[in-house]
Amino acid sequence: MGIVFKNVVKQYSNTAAPAVDNISLEINSGEFIVFLGPSGCGKTTLLKMVNRLYDTTSGTIEVDGVDIRKVQTEQLRRGIGYVIQQNGLFPHMTIESNIAVVPRLLKWPEEKIDKRTDELLEMVHLDPRTYRKRRPNQLSGGQQQRVGIARAMAADPNVLLMDEPFGAIDAITRSSLQDELHRLQRLLKKTILFVTHDVDEALRLADRIIVMQAGKVVQFATPYDIVTNPANDFIRKLVGERDVYRKMGFLKVEDIYSADSLDEVAATADGVTLTDDLKLVFNRMVEEQHKAFAVVDSNNKRIGTVTMDRILTKLAQ
Amino acid sequence: MSYLFDHPDKVMPFFWEHVRLTFTSLLIALCIALPLGFVIAKYRKLQAPVTSVLGIIYTIPSMALYAALIPYTGLGKTTAMIGLVAYAQMILVRNVVAAIQGIDPMMIEAAKGMGMSKRQIVFRIEVPLAVPVVLAGIRVATVSIISIGTVAAWIGAGGLGRLIYQGLNHDHTGKIVAGTVTIALLAIGADLLFRIVEKIFSPRTA
Numbered sequence: 025m026g027i028v029f030k031n032v033v034k035q036y037s038n039t040a041a042p043a044v045d046n047i048s049l050e051i052n053s054g055e056f057i058v059f060l061g062p063s064g065c066g067k068t069t070l071l072k073m074v075n076r077l078y079d080t081t082s083g084t085i086e087v088d089g090v091d092i093r094k095v096q097t098e099q100l101r102r103g104i105g106y107v108i109q110q111n112g113l114f115p116h117m118t119i120e121s122n123i124a125v126v127p128r129l130l131k132w133p134e135e136k137i138d139k140r141t142d143e144l145l146e147m148v149h150l151d152p153r154t155y156r157k158r159r160p161n162q163l164s165g166g167q168q169q170r171v172g173i174a175r176a177m178a179a180d181p182n183v184l185l186m187d188e189p190f191g192a193i194d195a196i197t198r199s200s201l202q203d204e205l206h207r208l209q210r211l212l213k214k215t216i217l218f219v220t221h222d223v224d225e226a227l228r229l230a231d232r233i234i235v236m237q238a239g240k241v242v243q244f245a246t247p248y249d250i251v252t253n254p255a256n257d258f259i260r261k262l263v264g265e266r267d268v269y270r271k272m273g274f275l276k277v278e279d280i281y282s283a284d285s286l287d288e289v290a291a292t293a294d295g296v297t298l299t300d301d302l303k304l305v306f307n308r309m310v311e312e313q314h315k316a317f318a319v320v321d322s323n324n325k326r327i328g329t330v331t332m333d334r335i336l337t338k339l340a341q
Numbered sequence: 342m343s344y345l346f347d348h349p350d351k352v353m354p355f356f357w358e359h360v361r362l363t364f365t366s367l368l369i370a371l372c373i374a375l376p377l378g379f380v381i382a383k384y385r386k387l388q389a390p391v392t393s394v395l396g397i398i399y400t401i402p403s404m405a406l407y408a409a410l411i412p413y414t415g416l417g418k419t420t421a422m423i424g425l426v427a428y429a430q431m432i433l434v435r436n437v438v439a440a441i442q443g444i445d446p447m448m449i450e451a452a453k454g455m456g457m458s459k460r461q462i463v464f465r466i467e468v469p470l471a472v473p474v475v476l477a478g479i480r481v482a483t484v485s486i487i488s489i490g491t492v493a494a495w496i497g498a499g500g501l502g503r504l505i506y507q508g509l510n511h512d513h514t515g516k517i518v519a520g521t522v523t524i525a526l527l528a529i530g531a532d533l534l535f536r537i538v539e540k541i542f543s544p545r546t547a
Contacts, residue, residue, distance in 0.1 A: 075454055102456030112451045116469045126455050175455075185454075 344515030378437025436478025
């Protein structure tokens with residue numbers, strides 16, 4: 025399941041070197057994957073081959089176990105969410121009509137579309153009563169892109185393709201959109217392929233990052249591994265020198281905790297959860313003067329321990 | 342002016358004749374220009390030859406064109422309309438091409454990526470987005486047809502031009518003024534009407 029690329033090549037007739045050069049990758053269902061690289065590295069081409077906006081020269085791509093060339097193109101695309109840069113919304117349609125594009129193509133009954141539209145707008149924090157009847161140009165860039173995301177999710181696809189969706193949005197709005205997208209992905213468990221040339225965006229959003237250079241994948245790894253173990257000088261330069269504090273932001277309690285219940289944990293301190301990042305845990309250790317915390321599950325039941333020593337050991341790796 | 346107010350019954354038939362001539366010509370012109378413009382917007386190789394031919398027709402003075410047509414199609418409305426349709430092509434086709442090519446390619450890609458068929462892209466995206474620009478072309482073409490239509494009275498097309506010619510032949514200033522004022526009002530009115538329609542159809546500024 026998920027998305028599998030097998031020896032995928034894209035050769036344009038007007039260039040000597042292939043845009044995508046024999047790429048094989050396996051992406052798990054529900055993963056947030058970021059394609060990162062400079063312009064012209066082939067990341068957008070690779071993305072657009074998934075919904076066949078570009079056809080592969082050779083090799084195969086499977087989405088949820090189905091070879092994409094064995095499905096009718098339009099049908100394939102209706103089953104994959106697609107978000108592009110700014111201006112992706114149709115200016116002559118209201119927000120609700122924009123969101124309804126794919127459901128209408130799929131001939132959903134109007135009642136179902138109506139209900140779904142409200143649901144989606146609420147999901148991206150836009151009040152349906154206020155926004156349904158508006159035109160895209162009456163919304164801010166950030167709001168438009170929220171609608172763009174809602175529109176892509178309209179028919180509840182398993183896979184979402186996003187081509188530099190936040191590229192033209194100011195830094196503050198971009199950061200809140202990133203948080204929003206991250207939240208939605210955790211909630212809905214979509215498989216997301218996200219193209220960007222923004223390193224910070226990639227590190228922030230990705231479960232795993234595919235770093236591309238001249239049509240090839242140079243590293244396919246977690247943000248933490250990319251920062252701590254860059255595969256070559258190109259990636260080292262790309263991600264720059266990231267400080268230790270920042271590294272902790274890419275690590276979660278679940279990466280380092282021990283399942284034992286050590287006595288040294290202060291009974292008074294509130295526990296931390298598996299998904300807390302180490303930056304947060306470290307801050308609390310310093311502020312609350314504890315060298316260890318209990319790790320608790322969602323029912324507040326203790327399932328292990330995280331210690332300052334374990335954090336330091338991991339960072340030294 | 343007094344002729345216009347004293348004899349509206351004599352002016353109005355010319356007015357309606359002019360309106361009929363204008364809108365019949367416009368309708369025929371659109372039937373040619375819309376598909377032609379759409380096709381050459383898509384097949385860019387055809388664009389240069391088609392627009393240069395239309396450009397040449399457009400530069401021929403109307404009197405000369407009519408004179409050249411008379412041996413083949415004779416005097417009367419048919420000849421007048423052939424000329425009017427030919428002149429309108431340049432304006433209309435150029436606008437249709439600009440309208441289609443002015444659509445942000447991202448729109449088309451978004452539509453494609455969401456799974457619209459070619460046909461659905463044309464009718465749900467390209468046509469509605471092109472409408473405001475095409476309407477502006479129709480407005481300009483209409484005003485041109487109204488003005489050249491006045492000259493067409495010379496070859497027996499009727500309309501308000503005929504009133505002006507009558508005035509010139511009989512040295513009747515009242516008829517000349519009545520014809521001129523009415524034709525100006527018709528042109529201004531048509532322009533205004535299409536501006537309102539354009540407003541209704543242009544969502545970007547709504």
